[in-house]
Amino acid sequence: MFGWxxxxxxxxxxxxACQGLARALVAQNVELVFVLPKKLGVFSEPxxxxxxxxxxxxxxxxxxxxxxxxxxxxxxxxxxxxxxxGQYGATLFDEVRRYAFLxxxxxxxxxxxxxxxxxxxxxxxxxVARKISGKPLVAHVHATEIDRTAGKPNxxxxxxxxxxxxxxxxxxxxxxxxxxxxxxxxxxKPDKISVIHNGISTSDNMDSYRVDNNGILKLKRLGYKIxxxxxxxxxxxxxxxxxxxxxxxxxxxxKVLFVMVGSGDMEGAMMNKAAELGISNKVLFPGFxxxxxxxxxxxxxxxxxxxxxxxxxxxxxxxxLLYGTPVLISKTSxxxxxxxxxxxxxxxxxxDMADKILSVIKHKSLHxxxxxxxxxxxxxxxWTSAAQKCLAVYNQLI
Amino acid sequence: MPSICFYxxxxxxxxxxxxxxxxxxxxxPYFDDNSDSNLNNQKILQKVAQKSYLPANxxxxxxxxxxxxxxxxxxxxxxxxxxxxxxxxxxxESFQKLVDTKRVELLSETYYHSLSFIYSKDEFKSxxxxxxxxxxxVFGIKRPAVFRNTELIYNNDLAKYIEGLGYKGILAEGADxxxxxRSPNFVYRPVNTKKIKLLLKNxxxxxxxxxxxSERSWCEYPLTAEKFAAWVNAINGNGQIVNLFMDxxxxxxxxxxxxxxxxxxxxxxxxxxKHPDNDFTTPFEAIKxxxxxxxxxxxxxxSWADVERDLSxxxxxxxxxxxxxxxxxxxxxVYKSKNNEIKKDWQRLTTSDHFYYMCVKWFQDxxxxxxxxxxxxxxxxxxxxxxxxxxxxxxxxxxx
Numbered sequence: 001m002f003g004w005x006x007x008x009x010x011x012x013x014x015x016x017a018c019q020g021l022a023r024a025l026v027a028q029n030v031e032l033v034f035v036l037p038k039k040l041g042v043f044s045e046p047x048x049x050x051x052x053x054x055x056x057x058x059x060x061x062x063x064x065x066x067x068x069x070x071x072x073x074x075x076x077x078x079x080x081x082x083x084x085x086g087q088y089g090a091t092l093f094d095e096v097r098r099y100a101f102l103x104x105x106x107x108x109x110x111x112x113x114x115x116x117x118x119x120x121x122x123x124x125x126x127x128v129a130r131k132i133s134g135k136p137l138v139a140h141v142h143a144t145e146i147d148r149t150a151g152k153p154n155x156x157x158x159x160x161x162x163x164x165x166x167x168x169x170x171x172x173x174x175x176x177x178x179x180x181x182x183x184x185x186x187x188x189k190p191d192k193i194s195v196i197h198n199g200i201s202t203s204d205n206m207d208s209y210r211v212d213n214n215g216i217l218k219l220k221r222l223g224y225k226i227x228x229x230x231x232x233x234x235x236x237x238x239x240x241x242x243x244x245x246x247x248x249x250x251x252x253x254x255k256v257l258f259v260m261v262g263s264g265d266m267e268g269a270m271m272n273k274a275a276e277l278g279i280s281n282k283v284l285f286p287g288f289x290x291x292x293x294x295x296x297x298x299x300x301x302x303x304x305x306x307x308x309x310x311x312x313x314x315x316x317x318x319x320x321l322l323y324g325t326p327v328l329i330s331k332t333s334x335x336x337x338x339x340x341x342x343x344x345x346x347x348x349x350x351x352d353m354a355d356k357i358l359s360v361i362k363h364k365s366l367h368x369x370x371x372x373x374x375x376x377x378x379x380x381x382x383w384t385s386a387a388q389k390c391l392a393v394y395n396q397l398i
Numbered sequence: 399m400p401s402i403c404f405y406x407x408x409x410x411x412x413x414x415x416x417x418x419x420x421x422x423x424x425x426x427p428y429f430d431d432n433s434d435s436n437l438n439n440q441k442i443l444q445k446v447a448q449k450s451y452l453p454a455n456x457x458x459x460x461x462x463x464x465x466x467x468x469x470x471x472x473x474x475x476x477x478x479x480x481x482x483x484x485x486x487x488x489x490x491e492s493f494q495k496l497v498d499t500k501r502v503e504l505l506s507e508t509y510y511h512s513l514s515f516i517y518s519k520d521e522f523k524s525x526x527x528x529x530x531x532x533x534x535x536v537f538g539i540k541r542p543a544v545f546r547n548t549e550l551i552y553n554n555d556l557a558k559y560i561e562g563l564g565y566k567g568i569l570a571e572g573a574d575x576x577x578x579x580r581s582p583n584f585v586y587r588p589v590n591t592k593k594i595k596l597l598l599k600n601x602x603x604x605x606x607x608x609x610x611x612s613e614r615s616w617c618e619y620p621l622t623a624e625k626f627a628a629w630v631n632a633i634n635g636n637g638q639i640v641n642l643f644m645d646x647x648x649x650x651x652x653x654x655x656x657x658x659x660x661x662x663x664x665x666x667x668x669x670x671x672k673h674p675d676n677d678f679t680t681p682f683e684a685i686k687x688x689x690x691x692x693x694x695x696x697x698x699x700x701s702w703a704d705v706e707r708d709l710s711x712x713x714x715x716x717x718x719x720x721x722x723x724x725x726x727x728x729x730x731x732v733y734k735s736k737n738n739e740i741k742k743d744w745q746r747l748t749t750s751d752h753f754y755y756m757c758v759k760w761f762q763d764x765x766x767x768x769x770x771x772x773x774x775x776x777x778x779x780x781x782x783x784x785x786x787x788x789x790x791x792x793x794x795x796x797x798x
Binding site for chain 2: 252340341343344351352354355356358359362363364365366368369370373
C-alpha cells in the first residue's frame with residue numbers, strides 16, 4: 001500500500017482514512033506493508049512500514065507535510081525557507097517522481113498480491129511497482145485535482161492523476177460524487193470504479209475527552225450558540241460561504257459564535273472577510289487542532305457546518321456526530337450519501353444555510369433528533385465494512 | 399353470509415410551504431406554495447382528482463346503477479371538501495351525485511383531520527360540529543350516525559366520548575393485539591359503553607387491495623376480483639361483515655390505473671354477488687342489522703398506521719412532541735383573540751399530516767415513505783412548521 005501521509009504526521013483526512021483502512025484490512029487477515037515517501041516518524045501499527053527514502057540512498061529530508069494539498073508553486077515558496085543540505089528535488093513534483101523511482105526498490109524487495117495506491121501522489125509509485133512485479137494496481141481516489149482547485153486544475157497533477165486511474169486495474173472512489181467526477185472529467189468507465197465510503201474509527205474513546213476548561217464553553221454558558229467549521233481553509237471547503245451564512249444568521253440572532261477550526265491558504269483572506277462583513281467579533285480562528293482540543297470543540301458546538309464546494313467524502317462530519325453535534329452538510333459531498341439524518345444544503349445557497357442554522361439553534365428537539373439519528377448513520381460507516389468491500393475488489397483481481 | 403362494507407377515506411391536507419426563518423413576521427400566507435413541487439396544494443388536488451377521484455367516482459356511479467345491491471361509504475374531511483370547492487368543483491359535484499343515489503353513506507369526522515381528541519376535547523368537539531355543518535351545507539344530509547376518528551385513532555375513552563355525543567357507531571382498526579383470537583368480521587361493543595357499536599377493519603383483506611395489489615413479489619399476485627370474491631366466500635358462516643377500509647386514493651393514485659385496479663373494482667360486485675348469500679352494506683346499515691357479539695377493550699390508542707398500528711407515526715419523536723405541545727399551548731390565546739383568520743390558520747395547523755411528515759422512523763427506509771413526504775426530510779417538515787407557528791404567535795401578540 002502506497003500512501004503519502006500518516007497520522008499524527010498528517011494535515012488532512014487522507015492520512016486518517018489510510019490509517020482506518022489499513023487497520024481494518026489487517027483485521028480481515030490481510031498482510032499489509034505501508035509505504036511512505038520518507039520516514040516521518042515511528043508508528044505503532046499491526047503492520048510493517050517501509051520508507052522510500054530509507055533504501056540505502058543518501059537523500060536529504062525535506063519537510064513536506066502540507067504536500068498532498070498544496071500546489072507546486074506554494075511548495076516552492078515553502079522550500080525556499082528551509083535550504084536543506086544536498087538538496088534533491090526542489091519542487092513537489094520532483095518529490096513525486098523521486099517516490100516513484102524509489103518505489104522500484106521497495107517493489108523488488110517485497111512479495112505481494114496487490115498494489116494499493118492512495119491519491120495521485122502515490123500513483124506514480126504504484127505504477128512502477130506494477131510494472132516491476134506484474135501485480136494488479138488498485139488506485140484509491142480520495143480527492144481529485146478538479147475538486148481541490150474548484151475546476152482549475154494544475155496540469156501536471158491532473159496528468160499524473162489521469163495516468164494513474166487509467167493505468168490502474170481497478171479504482172476505488174470514496175463516494176459516488178467522486179466516482180462521477182472520474183467518469184465525467186477523467187473519462188473512466190463507470191464499471192471500473194467501485195465506491196467504498198470511508199469509515200469512522202470509534203475505537204478512540206470519545207467520552208474520555210471531557211470538555212473541562214475551554215473558552216468556548218464559557219461563552220456557551222453565557223447563552224451563546226456555537227456553530228463550527230472544521231477543515232482546511234481552502235476553496236473547495238467553501239469557507240467563504242460559511243462566513244456569508246454567518247452574517248445572515250447574525251442579522252437575526254446576535255448570540256451566536258462561529259468557530260473556524262483549521263488552517264490553509266485562504267486563512268488570511270477569511271479573517272479579512274470576517275472583518276469586511278463586520279462580524280469579526282463573532283468569528284473565531286483557533287487554527288489547526290487535533291486530539292483533545294479538537295474533541296472539545298466538537299463537543300461544545302451546537303452545530304457543525306460543512307459548506308464544501310466539492311467534498312469527496314468529509315470525515316469531519318462523521319466525527320462531529322460521534323461527538324454528539326448535529327451536522328449541516330453540502331449536497332456536493334460524499335458524506336451526504338451516507339448521512340441520511342443530517343440537514344443538507346447547496347453550498348452556494350447562503351440563505352438556506354442560514355435558515356437551517358437558525359432552526360437548529362432555536363429548537364432543541366430538532367437538534368436532539370439530528371444527533372440521535374445522525375449518530376446512528378455515522379456508526380454504520382465502519383472501516384470493517386469498507387475493508388470487506390476492498391477485499392472483494394482485491395479478489396476480483398487475483 | 400358476509401356483507402362487504404366499503405369505507406373510503408377522502409382527505410387532502412393544506413401543506414405548509416417552505417416557510418423560512420426569515421419569513422417569520424411576514425404574517426403568512428402559509429399554504430399557498432405555487433411552485434411545481436409537492437407542496438402546491440392546488441396542483442396536488444387537481445392531479446389526484448384527475449387520476450383518482452373523478453374516474454373512481456364515475457366507476458362507482460356506474461356500479462351503483464348496475465347493481466342495486468352495491469353500496470359504499472366515505473368520509474370526506476372538511477379540508478378536502480374546501481379544496482374541491484376551490485380547485486375542482488367538478489369533483490365535488492361527482493361526490494354530490496353519488497350521495498344523491500342514497501346508496502353512499504357519509505361518516506362524521508373532525509373537519510381538520512386532526513389529533514385533537516388527544517390534546518383538547520373542546521377543540522375536538524368543535525371540529526366535529528364544524529364538519530357536520532359542512533356536510534349539511536354541501537350534501538344536504540343530517541349529521542351522520544357513524545363516526546371515524548383521524549387515521550382510525552381509537553381507544554376506549556374515545557368510544558365513550560363519541561357515544562356521549564349521540565353517535566351510533568364508530569370505526570377502528572382490527573389490530574391483532576386488540577382482537578386476539580377474535581375475528582374483525584363481526585360487530586362489537588366497546589367496553590364501558592351501552593349502545594354504540596364498533597366496526598373493525600379487516601386489515602388483511604383491506605391491505606391486499608390497498609397495498610399489495612400491484613406487488614409482483616406477492617404470492618397472490620395478480621389479485622383478480624374472482625380470487626378476492628373466493629376469499630370473501632370462505633368467510634361464509636364465520637362472519638357478518640367484511641370491513642374494507644382504505645384511502646380512496648388507492649384507486650388511481652396509490653395504485654395506478656395501469657395496475658388494473660379500476661378493472662378489479664369494476665368486476666368485484668359481479669363476482670361477489672355471484673354467491674347469493676353475499677351482499678354489500680354500509681356502516682350504519684351494518685350497525686342496525688347486527689347485534690354486537692362481544693366487547694372490545696382498547697385501553698391504549700391504536701390506529702391504522704404502519705405495522706405498529708399505534709400513534710408513533712405522529713407522536714413518536716421529540717420534534718413531533720415539541721410541535722404538538724407548542725401548538726396546543728396557544729389554543730386558548732387563539733380563541734381569546736376572536737380573530738377568525740388567526741383561528742382558521744391555527745386549526746389548519748392541527749391536521750395530522752403535518753406531524754406525519756416529521757416522522758423519522760421511516761426516513762431510514764428510503765424511497766418507500768419518501769412518497770408520502772413532500773419535504774426533503776422530516777427535519778425540514780419540522781422547521782417549516784415551527785416557523786409558521788412562530789409567525790402565528792407574533793400575529794397573536796400584535797392582535798392584543
